[in-house]
Amino acid sequence: MRLTLDDDWAATVTDEPLRSPPRFDFPGQCVRIAEYADVTEWQQFLVQTFGSxxxxxxxxxELRFDQADRELVGAGFRLPYEAANAEDSARVPATPPVHPGGLRADAVRDFRLEVTTELCRAPGDAVLTCLRDLDVLDEPLEARIGIAPDVALLVQHGTVVGWSLTDPARYLTTAFAAPDPAPPAPATRLLFTECLDMITTPLLDEVRDRVPAALERLRAIHQTLRDQREDRHRVDALLSLIAELVEDYADRPPRQKP
Structure with a gap:
């Protein structure tokens, strides 16, 4: 199968998916799949690869390819803050199943992969599906290409129209750190859903507007994260972003209009 990624830029599906587990950088609101472990290695990685x-x-x-064999060697996806409503999220198709595979670029040249705009959340946030737009849900998917463990590209009419992350709570981390290999604690999964509510619409808009009930909920989540003792690597990843919201909206008085 050949996939279109940016108008006339295309890649062919191969049998070799990436082996690195995804890192869900919660403070940065992105999912990374790559071998680099710090800023220096990341900069070297960019020099040695091409793509978006x-x-x-x-x-x-981001999709990055090796200069020599044009094989996919890394990826990065930004999480939309616009959350689809429950009715639209329920329309995300369950088929076709994920087919593991990598990508080989047709040519050594850069392109631009547009970010997705809609976040569809499965019950319990077992799967996050990020779509180009909700019109994607009006037709069936052609394929799901599993480019890495629990990460798939969604294909419709030969074009990549989104991506998905299964069991996102498992991969919570910060920046370039590897996720904890142990399974998440049940309490962490619940907190992950509460935090995801807080950083997406419509609750995020209420926080920014300093709606009292939303700010009270924000403070309660913040305190719960601080108090939890188990699974601290994941909890600290959640706490990092929630603490920023508390500082920006719950602790500071609103600016006075001139």
Missing amino acids: REWLWDAPD
């Missing part, structure tokens, strides 16, 4: 990448003020999703 962040550049100055432009922040598309």
